[in-house]
Amino acid sequence: MHVVPGLKVLYFGTPVVLVSTLNEDGTPNLAPISSAWWLGQHCMIGLGNNAQTTANLLREGECVLNLPSSAMVDAVDRIALTTGKRTLVDYKVEQGYRHEPDKFGAARLTEQASELVKPPRVAECPVQLECRLVTVNPFGGPERHATAFEVEVLRAHVEEELVIPGTHHVDPIGWDPLIMKFCEFFGGGRNVHPSRLAEGWKMPHRVAAV
Template structure:
């Protein structure tokens, strides 16, 4: 390892920069109209736009490029075992291993890991009932990354579904004290610790929390 000139940090080479990303179970529509679900953690949201990143050649990437719709179901920490098992499954015939995952061909992933499909309003693929937050989206742009190993997708939010227990009563605000997402932090599963403060620009009513 090399030291910075200041001597305060060392140069490292992580195998993958998964620095505390929220886990998503991404549903897409297969060619036969059935739903494929796959775990991912490369996503971020800006307003009504969500950016997704996934490996080229996966069933998810093929479905997104071909049919342009998806559901993002955000699991809580109680679902980490199902998420991890899904990582060993693929929906394509040309199954291949990615980082030790994605080598087992599975037709019905919902049943295989004990999750329940739930119909959505504006897209044909199904969400995951056990996930307390679900987001329907349509794809607006797809392109390969600069290294030609991943598909980068920009998607527009169509509708958000939430368990009433995580919504501030009388509002459309997600209560951050009630909602704890599953987080993938350098290939380890975590969730949020207790709140230590709040942003000055928060719009969530304090009195309701």
Template sequence: MNDFHSLTPSDLTPAQWHPFLVGAVAPRPVAFASTIDAEGRVNLSPFSFFNAFSSNPPILVFSPANRVRDNTQKHTLENVREVPEVVINICDYALVEQMSLASTEYGKGVNEFAKAGLTELASELVRPPRVAEAPAAFECVVEQIIELGQNNGAGNLIICRVVRAHFRQDILLPDATGIDPFKLDAVARLGGDWYCRASGASLFEVPKPNRHIGIGIDQLPEHLRNSEVLTGNELGRLANIERDALPTPAQVEDFKAEPMVAYLLNKYRDDTPELKQQLLQLGRQFLAEGRLVEAWKAFLCD
């Protein structure tokens, strides 16, 4: 078993606790929030305590915290109290340094669009402008502000309802039914100064289990469930098969007749550890290629 470093947040100062919280709850997407104050002065700041929480109604939530330094409140929070509207812009890799620059603690009334060299684009339904360079932007009305505490570091949930959204044409799927993750090139924040980029080889698919009922790891044959070779990911993928989709004994027999498999069965003969090893490797190869039923056939061969 692994060893753990266990903490009770109330035993630590906010500054001691924060790195564990944001280091482990990671990566977090970034709300690049544009607001205005009662005088119409524009503000733009990033917040990684952010996510989407409802599709219908369409709700985004982000949280400016009371400053740890002096327990004052951020301009973004002051602004949405004065004008309860915000545009949440999405940050891609091309924007990350300018987004970070916009997090500088400039004085009240300083427009971070100018400081960060970004272009204001008029919104359609709300007063704050959006970031022209952002690949996606959500025009929102602020429905509710929930103060989570009064002390330094306390979050303030800004609950936003999306009233209009804009997605750059070049990030859309070919049929315009959604967003192409490879084209979005999203960035997200981890602990410290670390970010990650969701692109290229770092993207992978996990087939959704909600369309069908997989058999579950507890129903795997014992030799697979207790395998010292198969990883948790491999077991999870194997167990995400519906009972009806499991290969029948006849299908396994047909599989044994396929040239590569017949060669292995002939070369290593019945029930030897080498044969088991070869079939295990073959099954893992199929799993890695996303060929779940073929993987099952290999695992059921011996």
């Protein structure tokens, strides 16, 4: 039997992406998101309008989409409730966000120079996609509180062990992406780590302790 609960959140399961951009002063920003999908060599990502990443992408027109494996969940969770914005809006303060100017340091991740864009890659991520901005679309209603960005993938970097020998394809068995489902972290079909984001959003979850 189906019920009609009026769902508040529609995060049925999407890959976590660490988006690296450049701040106005040239320092790198790193933000975990989970609103992304790909078609061909293009990707759509969704970001809140109050995010530092949104401001950076609109200004600079470049980013790197770094895809962490499920084994990197600790690093992602460490920056889940951080923002590059110096001034926080009220709802982020209530959710427990804090300003963090050094996202790479806070996550304990390593900057790696990109080849075609200015923002750095995340060295530890098995998949790194250098991208340029193509189109910008207001999103979310009735008030437009978010932005959907279409980016073109200029260059894809993939750990050699994940590439099927003799092909240009990723091994779907070897690749275990970190997935976010309803603000909780999953990998290999199981909950892999408690989520600060779920706590901040006060999600009424029933997941087993990790």
